[in-house]
Amino acid sequence: MFSILRSIWLTFIHMFHKRVTVEYPEKKNYLPPRHRGRIVLTRDPDNQERCVGCYLCAVACPVDCISLQATEDENGRRSAEFFRINFSRCILCGYCEEACPTDAIQLIPDFEMAEYNRQNLVYEKEDLLIDGQGKYPGYNFFKHAGVDAGVKAKGEGIDEEKPVDIKKLMP
Amino acid sequence: MIDILLHIALVIGIMLGLVMIAAGLIWLERRTLALWQDRYGPNRTGLFGTLQVVADMIKIFFKEDWIPPFADKKIFVVAPAILMISILLSFAVVPFTPLIGVVNLNIGLLFFLGMSSFGAYSIVLAGWSSNNKYSLIGAVRAASQMISYEVFMGLSLMGVVMLSGSFNMRDIVLAQQGRWFFIPQFLGFIIFFIAGIAETRRLPFDIPEAESELVAGYHSEYSGMKFGMFFVGEYLGITLISAMTTTLFLGGWLGPAFLPPIFWFLIKMFAFILFFILLRASLPRPRSDQLMALGWKVLFPLSMLNVLVTGALVLYFKL
Amino acid sequence: MNIIFYIASALAVFATIKVVTGKIAIHCLLYLIASLLAIAVVLFILGAPFIAALEVIIYAGAIMVLFVFVMMMLNLGQASENAESGLLDKKMWIGPSVISLILLGEMIYVPLNQRAMPLTLTIITPAAVGQLLFTKYLLVVELAAFLLMAGILGAYHLGEKKKQVYHRFLKKGNDIK
Numbered sequence: 001m002f003s004i005l006r007s008i009w010l011t012f013i014h015m016f017h018k019r020v021t022v023e024y025p026e027k028k029n030y031l032p033p034r035h036r037g038r039i040v041l042t043r044d045p046d047n048q049e050r051c052v053g054c055y056l057c058a059v060a061c062p063v064d065c066i067s068l069q070a071t072e073d074e075n076g077r078r079s080a081e082f083f084r085i086n087f088s089r090c091i092l093c094g095y096c097e098e099a100c101p102t103d104a105i106q107l108i109p110d111f112e113m114a115e116y117n118r119q120n121l122v123y124e125k126e127d128l129l130i131d132g133q134g135k136y137p138g139y140n141f142f143k144h145a146g147v148d149a150g151v152k153a154k155g156e157g158i159d160e161e162k163p164v165d166i167k168k169l170m171p
Numbered sequence: 172m173i174d175i176l177l178h179i180a181l182v183i184g185i186m187l188g189l190v191m192i193a194a195g196l197i198w199l200e201r202r203t204l205a206l207w208q209d210r211y212g213p214n215r216t217g218l219f220g221t222l223q224v225v226a227d228m229i230k231i232f233f234k235e236d237w238i239p240p241f242a243d244k245k246i247f248v249v250a251p252a253i254l255m256i257s258i259l260l261s262f263a264v265v266p267f268t269p270l271i272g273v274v275n276l277n278i279g280l281l282f283f284l285g286m287s288s289f290g291a292y293s294i295v296l297a298g299w300s301s302n303n304k305y306s307l308i309g310a311v312r313a314a315s316q317m318i319s320y321e322v323f324m325g326l327s328l329m330g331v332v333m334l335s336g337s338f339n340m341r342d343i344v345l346a347q348q349g350r351w352f353f354i355p356q357f358l359g360f361i362i363f364f365i366a367g368i369a370e371t372r373r374l375p376f377d378i379p380e381a382e383s384e385l386v387a388g389y390h391s392e393y394s395g396m397k398f399g400m401f402f403v404g405e406y407l408g409i410t411l412i413s414a415m416t417t418t419l420f421l422g423g424w425l426g427p428a429f430l431p432p433i434f435w436f437l438i439k440m441f442a443f444i445l446f447f448i449l450l451r452a453s454l455p456r457p458r459s460d461q462l463m464a465l466g467w468k469v470l471f472p473l474s475m476l477n478v479l480v481t482g483a484l485v486l487y488f489k490l
Numbered sequence: 491m492n493i494i495f496y497i498a499s500a501l502a503v504f505a506t507i508k509v510v511t512g513k514i515a516i517h518c519l520l521y522l523i524a525s526l527l528a529i530a531v532v533l534f535i536l537g538a539p540f541i542a543a544l545e546v547i548i549y550a551g552a553i554m555v556l557f558v559f560v561m562m563m564l565n566l567g568q569a570s571e572n573a574e575s576g577l578l579d580k581k582m583w584i585g586p587s588v589i590s591l592i593l594l595g596e597m598i599y600v601p602l603n604q605r606a607m608p609l610t611l612t613i614i615t616p617a618a619v620g621q622l623l624f625t626k627y628l629l630v631v632e633l634a635a636f637l638l639m640a641g642i643l644g645a646y647h648l649g650e651k652k653k654q655v656y657h658r659f660l661k662k663g664n665d666i667k
Contacts, residue, residue, distance in 0.1 A: 004454065011453035014207050021211045246516065278616065281543035288551025292523070295555060299516065299562045305561065314559045319554055325547070338616055 033135070035109035036094045039085055041125065042106055042134035045149070049129065050141060052078040052106035057096035057105050065089035066096060075141065075150030083125040087113055102141035106134040182273050189262055193406040198224050200406075200448050207452040228399075235331045236395035239301065246300035251393065251400035254293035265414050267339045267426045268432040279330065279340040283324050283382050283415060287370055290408070291317040294372070296377060297401070298389035309388025313372065313379035319466045320369035326474040327362035329421040330355075330481040331419050344423035353420040358477045360420045362470050364443075367416065369462070371408035373447055375454040378462060413443035495535045504526035515561050516575040519554065525551045 022029060031037070044050050053070025071081035096105050115121050133139070142151035143158050155162040198213065198221060207211030213220035237246055264279035266272040276282055291314060313449040330476045332338060332371040334355060335346035337367020343352075380388030417423060417439040426435035457465070499648035505525035512518035526549045623631055 008449060008453045012206050012449060014209055017209050019211060020209050023211070242516075243516070246520070276539075278543045279540045281540070281547065281616075285543055285546035285551055288547055291551070291555050291557070295558050295562065296516075296520075299558070309564060311559070314555055314562075318555055319546075321552065352541075 031109035032102055034111060035111075036092045036097075037109050037111040038087075038106040038113060039090065039092075039096065039107055039123075039128065040130045040134065041080075041083060041128045041138055042130060042132065042136075043131060044140040044142075045132070045138055046140065048077075048151075049079050050102045051080045051083065052102050052104070052141065053080045054078075054101060056099040056101065060095040060099035062093060062095060063089045063091055073150075076147065077149035077151070080125060083128060085123050085128060086121065087123060088118055088121040102135045103134070104141075108134070112169060176365070181271065181381050185262065185267070185271065185273060186259060189259065189301060189407060189410060190403065192410055193403050194224050194228065195221075196406040196444065197227060197402070197408065200451075201446070203445060203448050203485055204269045204452050206401050208449060215320065217320050231396060231399040231402075235384075235396040236397065239303075241302045242392060243300040243302065246296050247392075248397070250293050250297035250300060251397045253296070254290055254404040255400050255407070257286045257293065258404055261411050262414070264340050265418060266344060267414075267436050269341075269432060272341070275339065275341055278338045279336045280328060280343070280419075283340075284321070284328075287324070287411075288317070288321050290370070291321075293404075294389050297393070298379075301389070303392055305385045305387075306389050306391050309379045309385050309391070309473040310379075313389060315463060316369055316372070316376065316378060316459075319463060320366040323362055323470045323474045324366035324370060326397040326471075326478060327359040327366065328419065330359040333478075333481050333485050340418055344418055344425065347422040347425060351420065351422040351425075356420060356477075356481070358473060359481075360416070362477070363419070364412075364416060365470065367412035367449070368450065369466075371405060371412055373405070373409060374451040374463060375456050377456060378459050383455060409444055409447050410440070413440045413447065456483075495532060496530040497534070498528045500530065501525075513556060515564075516558065519558055522557075523550050523554050526554065537611045537613040540614065540619050 017077060042050055051063075051068075055068065055070070058064075058066040058068060064085070065086040067086075068083040069081040070078055072078050092107065092111070094107050097107050113121065140151070142149050144160070145157065146154070147161065148154045190415055201223070202212040202214075202220065213223040216222040216226050238247055261283050264276050264282050265309040268273075276401075294317070295310045296315040298306040298308075298313065301307075331343060331352050334352060335343045336341060337346070346352075372379050377388075380390065385391070393401060410431075414436075416437060421439045423439075424436045424437075425434035426432070430438075502525050505521045505528060508521040509518045511523065512521060526545060530542040530545040530550070533539075533545060
């Protein structure tokens with residue numbers, strides 16, 4: 001009997017408590033920078049696409065929502081001919097970001113991707129590409145890579161040794 | 172002639188007002204429940220979400236009104252109407268103010284008891300005609316619960332009848348001048364209120380429709396406006412029990428003169444309605460047999476004792 | 491008031507006929523409830539509002555709910571409907587209806603042959619009913635109370651559960667092997 005009255009009183013007291021509801025569209029929660037939301041393709045400091053079309057993200061994707069086709073320009077620089085993410089399948093797991101060797105594919109703190117038409121959730125490369133460098137500013141994959149793709153000559157890269165002259169005996 | 176027309180207008184006005192209050196209670200309950208659960212509740216449509224009622228009504232009117240092929244069609248259609256009719260008829264004897272009221276019946280209280288016992292049919296027939304095992308279990312529970320609690324409801328009111336010496340609701344209110352009946356009849360007041368919760372099948376005594384066990388109990392198969400009638404009927408039931416508690420135990424329209432009588436009535440009634448909602452927010456649902464045990468082993472002897480003691484005191488002091 | 495009286499009486503008769511001729515048990519019960527309500531209206535018009543209210547509360551409100559309850563639990567199907575249709579056979583109803591017709595004839599004959607008495611409308615208040623019950627008919631009330639007490643005791647006896655012992659070791663009369 002007493003416990004019934006007590007629980008009624010405790011519920012009544014809740015009238016003066018702070019409300020826990022966050023009124024979402026007007027008030028937005030803080031999202032940490034590493035929040036896994038919408039997927040973007042970033043560019044390197046030279047404003048070139050970072051993606052080299054290695055297919056690792058498509059392989060890592062557990063729901064197979066990424067499809068792409070690699071191509072190569074006259075300098076030998078690889079890039080994606082098309083890059084398509086079906087966000088109606090994407091589960092925002094971030095495996096593609098982990099798999100990416102060039103830090104091109106990144107997940108950003110934005111999740112508001114509601115659409116009336118399901119087809120609009122399929123993002124093409126031009127929808128995915130952004131102008132910035134994302135979470136890793138200053139990183140340029142082709143500066144580190146051992147290949148000459150028009151960015152730098154072979155052996156000119158950061159922390160890269162000169163190529164070994166195989167015609168010589170000297171080390 | 173003009174008198175009759177005025178009276179008809181008054182009756183229609185009261186009915187519309189009650190249905191409006193009942194519909195508004197849907198919004199009020201959602202808001203206040205949210206308040207007690209640290210939420211906001213519907214606050215998007217209109218000012219503080221008050222237009223939510225309109226939205227709900229539009230939705231419920233345009234829903235498919237489906238009658239299951241395995242149901243007993245006639246009874247299935249009639250059942251929700253019985254609920255609405257019996258509750259709205261009960262309001263006929265409630266005196267809102269000295270002027271506002273449908274009839275001045277000298278057996279008003281008995282009429283109320285008769286109509287409230289009639290509401291049980293609606294639930295039982297709805298459950299039976301749905302031809303569904305969950306509905307049937309809900310109906311069986313509702314029948315046992317409502318029949319048992321009618322007994323204590325009637326008995327708990329006998330103290331009021333003895334003190335005022337009348338079954339007429341107006342006389343009962345007038346007999347409370349200077350001393351509201353909830354002071355001498357505190358036990359009766361508590362028993363009547365508990366029985367009222369059980370009669371309206373409100374939480375915590377919503378055993379007939381217990382969602383976690385019986386889908387939605389007796390109205391599992393109902394949809395569209397037929398469900399709407401059950402829904403509004405429940406809120407009308409709350410309003411009825413609150414109005415009756417106000418008239419019988421809290422002096423009806425009586426109150427200090429700085430407010431008109433109707434305001435006093437509405438203030439007291441809404442206080443009880445809010446208490447109904449608070450109960451819903453705070454108490455868990457007992458088991459069916461616990462409810463029966465509470466009724467027959469605690470409330471029944473207590474209400475008998477109340478009748479006995481009140482009768483003895485009335486005889487000793489007045490005669 | 492006269493028109494309402496005749497409407498209510500006609501409804502009572504009609505509903506009662508439907509109770510007898512109906513085939514689905516629950517529908518018959520609903521007609522019976524309607525008939526009881528119509529009779530309550532008749533009583534109210536005849537100046538017995540207390541009895542009318544009791545008719546609604548006790549007969550229509552409580553006892554008939556129990557009837558519906560039982561019907562609901564039995565859930566009679568097509569078979570019982572067929573059996574009911576069989577009851578409407580000629581040789582089944584002709585005997586009772588002859589007897590009823592004789593009774594009806596008597597009931598018409600007796601009032602017609604009496605001196606015409608104007609129906610005096612005296613409204614009997616609940617207080618008057620109560621006074622009569624506890625003075626003139628006190629013995630009857632007490633007897634009815636005894637009957638109800640016996641009924642309650644019987645129901646209690648029937649509903650009593652034997653204490654069940656689930657484990658075979660704890661049962662009496664069982665040899666433990």
